Amino acid sequence: MNVIDVKNLSFGYMDNLILKNITFSVEKGDFLGIIGPNGSGKSTLLKLMLKILTPLSGEIKLLGEDIKSFKDWGSIGYVSQKANSFNTSFPATVEEVVGANLFAKIGLFKIPDKNHHDMILKALQLVGLEDCSKKLIGNLSGGQQQRVFIARALINNPKILFLDEPTVGIDSKSESALYCLLAKLQKELGITIIMVTHDIQDIALHANKLLYLSESGIISYTQNENIKAEFIKQIYGIDLKLDCHNCKNNLKKEGIKC
Ligand SMILES: Nc1ncnc2c1ncn2[C@@H]1O[C@H](COP(=O)(O)OP(=O)(O)OP(=O)(O)O)[C@@H](O)[C@H]1O
Ligand SMILES: [Mg+2]
Numbered sequence: 113m114n115v116i117d118v119k120n121l122s123f124g125y126m127d128n129l130i131l132k133n134i135t136f137s138v139e140k141g142d143f144l145g146i147i148g149p150n151g152s153g154k155s156t157l158l159k160l161m162l163k164i165l166t167p168l169s170g171e172i173k174l175l176g177e178d179i180k181s182f183k184d185w186g187s188i189g190y191v192s193q194k195a196n197s198f199n200t201s202f203p204a205t206v207e208e209v210v211g212a213n214l215f216a217k218i219g220l221f222k223i224p225d226k227n228h229h230d231m232i233l234k235a236l237q238l239v240g241l242e243d244c245s246k247k248l249i250g251n252l253s254g255g256q257q258q259r260v261f262i263a264r265a266l267i268n269n270p271k272i273l274f275l276d277e278p279t280v281g282i283d284s285k286s287e288s289a290l291y292c293l294l295a296k297l298q299k300e301l302g303i304t305i306i307m308v309t310h311d312i313q314d315i316a317l318h319a320n321k322l323l324y325l326s327e328s329g330i331i332s333y334t335q336n337e338n339i340k341a342e343f344i345k346q347i348y349g350i351d352l353k354l355d356c357h358n359c360k361n362n363l364k365k366e367g368i369k370c
Pocket of ligand 2: 154155156193276
C-alpha cells in the first residue's frame with residue numbers, strides 16, 4: 113500500500129521554480145532517504161508533503177487521501193530542520209518538551225492526566241530516554257536532545273515520520289545510535305520513515321529507497337534496494353561501503369537485524 117503518492121509536483125518561491133514535475137511514491141514501512149545539494153529543495157519537498165506549503169501544480173496523497181482534504185495529522189510526525197536549533201536553555205523538562213505535542217489532545221492550559229503521562233513515558237521508552245524525563249532539556253547532550261525531539265514526534269503514534277537532517281551537530285556514535293533507533297521504529301513498529309540528510313554513506317546503508325534532488329529541481333529515484341550502491345556511484349562517483357560494523361553491533365545490542 114502506498115502511504116505517499118506525489119504526482120507531477122511543481123513548486124517555486126516567487127518566480128523561482130525549485131521543484132519541477134516530480135513524481136514518486138512511498139510504500140508502508142519504507143525508509144526513504146532524500147539527498148541532494150544545499151538549496152536543491154529537500155526541506156521544501158518535506159514542507160509540501162506536510163501541507164506547510166501549497167504546490168504550484170500537481171498532486172500529493174497522504175495515506176491514500178488528497179492532501180487538500182487530509183485531516184489525520186495525528187498520524188504524521190515531523191522533526192524539522194530547526195528542531196536542533198531549539199533554544200535548549202529554555203527551562204523545560206524532557207517530559208514537558210515531549211508532552212507539548214499533546215496539546216491538540218488535552219488543550220493548551222489543561223494539566224496532563226495519568227494517561228497522558230503514560231503516553232509521554234512510552235514515547236521516551238521508544239528512544240531509550242525514560243530515565244531522563246525530569247531532566248532539563250538543556251542538560252542533555254546533542255544526541256539525547258535529538259532523541260527527545262523524535263520522542264515528541266512519536267507521541268501520537270504516527271504512521272509516517274518525517275525527519276529533516278536530524279543528525280546535524282551530533283557525534284558519529286550518537287549518529288549511528290540514531291540510525292539504529294530509526295531502524296527499530298521502521299522494522300518493529302512498521303513506521304514509514306522519510307528522512308532528509310547529507311550523510312550519504314549512512315542513509316544508503318539504512319534506507320531502502322533513495323531520492324536524489326538535483327540543483328535543477330528534478331529527481332532521480334531508486335525503488336530497488338539492490339542498486340543503491342550503483343545509484344550513489346552514478347551521482348557522487350563514490351564507492352559505498354554497504355557494511356557498517358559499528359551499526360551492526362548497535363543493532364545487535366538492541367536485538368534488531370540490520
Ligand atoms: N521561505 C522561502 N522564501 C524564498 N525562498 C526560499 C524559502 N525557503 C527556501 N527558499 C529557497 O528555496 C531553495 C530550496 O530551499 P530548501 O530549504 O528546500 O533547500 P534544501 O535542499 O533543504 O537545502 P539544505 O540542504 O541547505 O537544507 C533555496 O534556494 C532557498 O534559498
Ligand atoms: Mg533543508
